[in-house]
Amino acid sequence: MAKKKGKMRAEFRKKHQGRVRDADLTRQFRQRDHEHTIEDVVQAERLSGKGDLTRKRTVAGSQRDEEDDGGLQVDLKVDQTSLIHGRVLSVHGWQSKVLSDDGRLYACATRQVLKSLATDQRGVVVAGDRVWFRSQSREGASIRAAERADETVVADGMIERIEPRHGIICRTSRGKQHVIAANVDAMLIIASAAEPGIKPALIDRMLLTAEQYRIEPVVVINKIDLVDALSLQAMIGVYASIGYRVLPTSASSGQNLSYLRAFLQDRQTALAGQSGVGKSSLLNAIQPGLGLAVSHVSSENQKGRHTTTASKLIPLAGGGAVFDTPGIRQFQLWDIEATEVAGLMPDLRPYVSLCRYPDCLHLHEDDCAVKNAVADGRIDARRYDSYCHLLEDDLLPQ
């Protein structure tokens, strides 16, 4: 394949010799060949906030006879044609487990040049990333792995490109931001109507995190079979009026599970919710064994056995995948300033800019637009109460 392309390129060059500049030749050849270029990598890195590649240009194609730009510092040639597309399920140190679009598992290393682009080498590749990689196993090895349907038998590969990310969940440690999950399309905020009883303040806190990451939240209220649904109507109404989707479910009776199953399809979804609300039960009802896979990973993480494994993406049989992200399950607030909170609550947000003081915390200030809106019922008093607790308990000096 490479040989054939090399020949084509040589012919193209010969035909156009003297008439086009080398850079144009490269561009024309590239267009003709439908190759993606390193600019894609540059774009990807730019979008993901990683290094600056603008000074490092090169051409597409892996032909060794191709002349590089004189100013090249690193070899960034990417021959897309022989690359396989997949998504990263988990990362252990420098090794990533990647599931190709045709369902084969690969243990991939990451190309050194991508690592060197990262400002912080941890998290160059994270669970949920969509990547292009090159198989490095002997021909047929990956097919045999798939045929044996043995998850631990994987072929080897080398990640050459990381696609631009959206829906990033980060954690800050020692002043540095680490991406721990990428391409998170939605967040299921799971609560239970009883055993343990519903804690709206906890739901509000999780919603805030979803807002912070600009990830679509869905509030799932499980164990609806244990209560009279009418008792939750007012609370659900408040969330619905803010624009949040609320889904009452029961893993026991099966209520709304088909809706949940359909929602999870074709999405990468993060799960949040305290212990005992029925996360595993819901997942098992959707796909037997799935709940076990998620809690198994979590307990491993909690014991610190895989300290470099930030999170894991677990594919669903019907399409889509769920993340197991330990930090998200446990719910700490990170990277959030007290002054930002009201802006992250859609029901408080419209009143923030109406406040008299630009740095108003809407707690004790006189003639505060947010407090006025609470007083006359335009903001739900319980939501405001959550806001106050969040600030006073977590974000402001005691």
Ligand SMILES: Nc1nc2c(ncn2[C@@H]2O[C@H](COP(=O)(O)OP(=O)(O)OP(=O)(O)O)[C@@H](O)[C@H]2O)c(=O)[nH]1
């Ligand atoms: N009545 C009722 N019980 C449920 C429902 N869903 C889960 N349970 C029960 O609630 C308990 C906790 O469920 P799990 O699925 O283990 O909860 P979890 O959120 O995965 O908990 P952790 O693994 O600790 O995070 C179990 O005894 C379940 O049988 C439900 O919809 N209705």
Ligand SMILES: [Zn+2]
């Ligand atoms: Zn105010």
